[in-house]
Amino acid sequence: MLLKFKDDKAVYIQLAESIEDDILREIFNEGEKIISTTEISVKLKINPATALKGINILVDEGIVYKKRGLGMFVVKGAKEKIMLKRKNGFFDSFIVPVLGEAEKLEISEDEIVKMIKGAKANGRN
Amino acid sequence: MRSSLKVAIDLLYFNRAGFFMVYIPFVVFTVAAFLWGYFVEAKYGGGVLFGANGLFGVELSSLTAIGIEGIGLLFLMLYIPITLDGNLKFLRAFNVTRKKYFTGNLLSILITAVDIAITLSIVKLVFRSLLNVHSLYGIIFGGGSFMGELIWLISLNLFMASLFYLYSSFVIWHVKNAAITIVLMLAPAIIMISAVTRFGIGDLVEQIAIRIQILSQSLLLGESALMILAFGVMTTICLLMAYPMLKKTSVE
Amino acid sequence: MNKIEVKGVTKVYNKKTKALDNISITIEPNKIYGLLGRNGAGKTTLLNILTTKIFPTSGEITIGGEEVFENDKVLGKIFYIMVDSAMPWAFHRVFKRMKDFYPDFDIEYAKELADRFDIDVSKKSKVLSTGEFSLFKAILALASNAEILLLDEPVLGVDPNHREMLYKEMIKNYSEKPKTIIVSTHLIKEVASIVEEVIIIKEGRIIENNSVDSLLSEVYTITGRADNVDEYLRNREHAAVDGIGERKTAIILENKQNKDISLANKLELEFGNVELQELCMALTEDG
Numbered sequence: 001m002l003l004k005f006k007d008d009k010a011v012y013i014q015l016a017e018s019i020e021d022d023i024l025r026e027i028f029n030e031g032e033k034i035i036s037t038t039e040i041s042v043k044l045k046i047n048p049a050t051a052l053k054g055i056n057i058l059v060d061e062g063i064v065y066k067k068r069g070l071g072m073f074v075v076k077g078a079k080e081k082i083m084l085k086r087k088n089g090f091f092d093s094f095i096v097p098v099l100g101e102a103e104k105l106e107i108s109e110d111e112i113v114k115m116i117k118g119a120k121a122n123g124r125n
Numbered sequence: 126m127r128s129s130l131k132v133a134i135d136l137l138y139f140n141r142a143g144f145f146m147v148y149i150p151f152v153v154f155t156v157a158a159f160l161w162g163y164f165v166e167a168k169y170g171g172g173v174l175f176g177a178n179g180l181f182g183v184e185l186s187s188l189t190a191i192g193i194e195g196i197g198l199l200f201l202m203l204y205i206p207i208t209l210d211g212n213l214k215f216l217r218a219f220n221v222t223r224k225k226y227f228t229g230n231l232l233s234i235l236i237t238a239v240d241i242a243i244t245l246s247i248v249k250l251v252f253r254s255l256l257n258v259h260s261l262y263g264i265i266f267g268g269g270s271f272m273g274e275l276i277w278l279i280s281l282n283l284f285m286a287s288l289f290y291l292y293s294s295f296v297i298w299h300v301k302n303a304a305i306t307i308v309l310m311l312a313p314a315i316i317m318i319s320a321v322t323r324f325g326i327g328d329l330v331e332q333i334a335i336r337i338q339i340l341s342q343s344l345l346l347g348e349s350a351l352m353i354l355a356f357g358v359m360t361t362i363c364l365l366m367a368y369p370m371l372k373k374t375s376v377e
Numbered sequence: 378m379n380k381i382e383v384k385g386v387t388k389v390y391n392k393k394t395k396a397l398d399n400i401s402i403t404i405e406p407n408k409i410y411g412l413l414g415r416n417g418a419g420k421t422t423l424l425n426i427l428t429t430k431i432f433p434t435s436g437e438i439t440i441g442g443e444e445v446f447e448n449d450k451v452l453g454k455i456f457y458i459m460v461d462s463a464m465p466w467a468f469h470r471v472f473k474r475m476k477d478f479y480p481d482f483d484i485e486y487a488k489e490l491a492d493r494f495d496i497d498v499s500k501k502s503k504v505l506s507t508g509e510f511s512l513f514k515a516i517l518a519l520a521s522n523a524e525i526l527l528l529d530e531p532v533l534g535v536d537p538n539h540r541e542m543l544y545k546e547m548i549k550n551y552s553e554k555p556k557t558i559i560v561s562t563h564l565i566k567e568v569a570s571i572v573e574e575v576i577i578i579k580e581g582r583i584i585e586n587n588s589v590d591s592l593l594s595e596v597y598t599i600t601g602r603a604d605n606v607d608e609y610l611r612n613r614e615h616a617a618v619d620g621i622g623e624r625k626t627a628i629i630l631e632n633k634q635n636k637d638i639s640l641a642n643k644l645e646l647e648f649g650n651v652e653l654q655e656l657c658m659a660l661t662e663d664g
Contacts, residue, residue, distance in 0.1 A: 214462060214464065218458050218462045220455050220456070220457055222452055372447065376459075
């Protein structure tokens with residue numbers, strides 16, 4: 001999980017995303033308990049309300065659920081949900097900024113495609 | 126009430142170092158004073174102790190007459206202001222109401238006053254067989270009764286302690302100048318000692334004795350009961366006056 | 378139940394110096410508040426008035442709807458040790474006596490914390506350093522189990538390692554046992570992520586009383602060439618304009634949603650977020 005936050009996005013959003021990353025990486029598996037809000041807030045030195053806000057995003061999206069008295073658990077099928085959500089956002093989050101930067105540096109579309117193909121070939125991915 | 130007692134015990138406990146620092150010398154001094162009085166009386170049989178009459182003339186009878194009471198009162202006059210000042214730390218550190226602090230503080234002082242009275246009575250009891258020790262009680266009521274002496278001393282000390290608590294509270298909490306505070310704190314002790322040494326106690330004591338005897342007879346009360354009642358009333362009045370003062374004081 | 382309401386509190390010294398000027402705030406229960414401001418702004422005065430150590434010239438304070446003055450029940454809910462108080466007693470004895478004032482005081486927990494924070498409880502406060510005494514007070518606060526903790530400069534003199542430990546312990550304690558905590562400090566950066574709400578005092582007046590999230594969503598920075606920044610600043614409330622050479626940066630005091638993105642693009646300006654300490658400094662600047 002992230003221990004250092006960037007200042008571009010709200011902390012609780014970054015927290016939610018980093019837990020999603022951990023689910024994708026299967027650090028937290030479906031049906032398993034994830035880290036508690038107390039542990040999160042202590043480790044990251046943030047207010048527990050902030051930690052809770054981040055967790056609640058995941059609850060609202062059906063990625064984790066709360067078992068009374070036991071903690072937070074990963075929903076079955078959460079990994080697919082996250083991948084789908086990220087795939088849908090992939091264009092806006094990653095492609096648009098690349099295109100914007102490319103325009104600034106006057107890099108053509110063909111050059112970009114060549115770069116992509118080259119990266120895959122060289123295994124730099 | 127129970128919690129005020131707890132505060133009192135806390136204060137006594139926290140002040141125990143200061144208490145023993147004053148108490149032990151006090152006991153030593155008391156014993157020494159009695160012994161000294163014994164030897165002086167044995168050798169000189171009364172009269173004036175130092176020099177001629179006037180500023181430094183010390184009437185031996187005055188000094189020994191106020192002996193037991195005086196030592197106790199001197200102790201209270203020194204102990205109360207010291208602890209009152211130190212106990213201020215208490216209010217700074219703990220969130221108690223001034224009411225709780227007041228009653229706790231007062232209780233601790235009254236307990237001390239009673240403790241002193243008991244100590245003096247026991248010392249007198251121990252030395253009575255050896256010495257012809259003097260006290261106002263002995264002079265007013267005729268000596269001999271340990272309980273009488275004890276009741277007298279307890280009543281007197283309770284009253285003086287509360288009076289002194291009132292006085293010290295005013296000085297410590299409302300006088301801002303440190304130098305004036307110290308002068309005012311030492312003034313009562315100095316005044317008492319000089320008054321005792323300069324003016325004969327004899328007449329005054331006689332007056333008090335007569336009045337008490339008349340009063341006790343007309344009220345059909347024993348003299349002890351009268352003393353307790355009188356001192357109780359006076360003590361209560363002092364306490365009632367002290368609290369409103371404390372209520373308005375800020376701790377900064 | 379434990380809502381603290383300060384209504385129109387003013388404190389005047391010597392008929393002229395206004396230490397607090399008509400303060401009215403509400404402190405919601407079970408949240409961590411940062412009471413921020415420069416030295417001498419009035420933070421400690423406010424805390425002292427909250428606990429009736431000193432009296433307001435006018436105004437009133439209630440906790441849970443009850444007046445605080447001479448109210449043992451209410452005062453017993455609050456843990457507060459004045460910042461410069463000394464305790465002339467050995468610490469382990471203080472632990473034992475704390476139960477008289479805070480019936481839920483957890484002595485075992487206090488001893489455990491003392492051990493973890495390397496505090497020698499056989500010592501008395503006067504032989505301890507400022508930092509050790511601060512830690513001792515913090516330990517008392519956390520172990521008191523009081524419903525309201527007022528901490529005035531809790532890490533005064535404490536080294537960074539122990540500061541970190543203390544913040545973490547405070548968060549853990551708060552998470553497991555919710556309570557109202559007010560941290561009064563000028564070390565804003567350290568507490569920025571820990572507090573939920575902030576109250577900013579400047580020269581005896583409240584200039585901000587808001588949640589950190591709201592506060593920071595209502596400001597943003599703009600950076601770019603000096604003349605372009607100036608153009609963006611026109612007709613916009615701003616603060617803390619600063620620059621190196623040709624570049625300038627400024628804090629815009631308006632909601633992030635009102636960003637003029639097209640204008641910024643035209644002027645080649647970059648947006649950024651404001652940190653709590655930056656904002657606080659900007660708002661409490663002289664003049």
